[in-house]
Amino acid sequence: MTFDTLRCAATLENLNQVIEFVEEAADRFELATKKKFGLLIAVEEAFVNVCHYAYPDGQGDVAVSCGADNEAFVVEIADSGAPFDILSLPEPDITSDIMERQIGGLGVHFIRTLTDQVYYRRESGNNILQMLLHKTEGTPP
Amino acid sequence: MTIQTVKEANATVLTITGRMDAVTAPEYEKALNERIAAGESAFVIDFQGLEYISSAGLRALLATAKLLKTKNGQIRLANVLGTVREVFDISGFGSIFQIQDSVSAALADLG
Numbered sequence: 001m002t003f004d005t006l007r008c009a010a011t012l013e014n015l016n017q018v019i020e021f022v023e024e025a026a027d028r029f030e031l032a033t034k035k036k037f038g039l040l041i042a043v044e045e046a047f048v049n050v051c052h053y054a055y056p057d058g059q060g061d062v063a064v065s066c067g068a069d070n071e072a073f074v075v076e077i078a079d080s081g082a083p084f085d086i087l088s089l090p091e092p093d094i095t096s097d098i099m100e101r102q103i104g105g106l107g108v109h110f111i112r113t114l115t116d117q118v119y120y121r122r123e124s125g126n127n128i129l130q131m132l133l134h135k136t137e138g139t140p141p
Numbered sequence: 142m143t144i145q146t147v148k149e150a151n152a153t154v155l156t157i158t159g160r161m162d163a164v165t166a167p168e169y170e171k172a173l174n175e176r177i178a179a180g181e182s183a184f185v186i187d188f189q190g191l192e193y194i195s196s197a198g199l200r201a202l203l204a205t206a207k208l209l210k211t212k213n214g215q216i217r218l219a220n221v222l223g224t225v226r227e228v229f230d231i232s233g234f235g236s237i238f239q240i241q242d243s244v245s246a247a248l249a250d251l252g
Contacts, residue, residue, distance in 0.1 A: 015164050037193075037224045044195045048163045094233030098206050106196035106232055113231050 001074065003067040010051045010062040010079060018047050018064050022075055025066035029073045035133050038114030039075065045107035046077045046086070046129050054081030054127070063126075072116075073133045078126045085120040086111070086129060144172050152183035152215075152251050154244055158190035161198030170201040174208065182214035185247040189220040194228050206238070217247035 006021045008014045022043050026036045043064070050062045063078040092105030111118055117132040142165035145156040153176060161169060173184070186202075206216055218240045221229055229235040241247035 012164055015162065034224070040193070041195050041228065044162055044197075048195075048197065051163075095236075098203065098210060098237050101203060101237060106199060109232065110196055110228075 001067040003065040005065040054079040156187040163197035166201040173205040
């Protein structure tokens with residue numbers, strides 16, 4: 001699988017650039033619109049998480065890579081911050097009422113829910129979150 | 142994201158167009174917080190033109206709804222459609238907000 005990579009500073013100002021980069025790659029792959037919509041939310045959540053938490057002492061970069069083969073589209077989001085697996089976070093509460101409802105945790109819930117498969121790995125000093133979507137609905141994992 | 146505001150007899154209607162993401166959601170929160178601070182207490186948020194919402198958008202909605210509740214205010218959402226609706230459903234937000242099919246239905250519900 002060949003990857004196209006966009007590297008930029010991990011700041012929210014670059015969110016639109018990241019989303020456009022992934023959207024163009026997903027369009028080239030002809031990912032179904034509904035799946036693409038979900039993927040773009042998952043990418044925003046992962047990117048924003050890196051912006052907020054990966055570099056508590058200053059600035060750092062994020063690398064967003066898109067790759068595809070015949071049936072799967074893959075996005076990887078890498079940062080060089082301290083080891084952190086976002087998938088280790090617990091599932092959020094999604095049932096309590098307005099006043100009881102906690103603000104956090106939804107981002108990782110969307111990453112899990114809106115992708116077909118998601119993996120974390122630590123590699124060469126980087127945290128890498130890999131999100132995979134099958135081209136069509138109903139493809140078994 | 143753009144926010145259009147119309148004051149109806151019994152509520153303020155905010156029509157949100159575009160994207161509510163990590164960059165734009167603070168604009169929504171600021172707009173609503175200012176109106177709540179000015180004493181307005183009944184709102185209808187019209188999502189007819191909303192194309193996209195992420196957890197940052199939901200977070201802004203929740204934060205303002207919590208603030209409003211502490212002031213005994215009321216909020217209704219209208220036209221939560223398509224992919225935005227799906228985001229509400231998978232996050233459970235569809236059940237914590239009162240959602241109406243149209244702005245007029247939401248205004249009528251506020252009484």
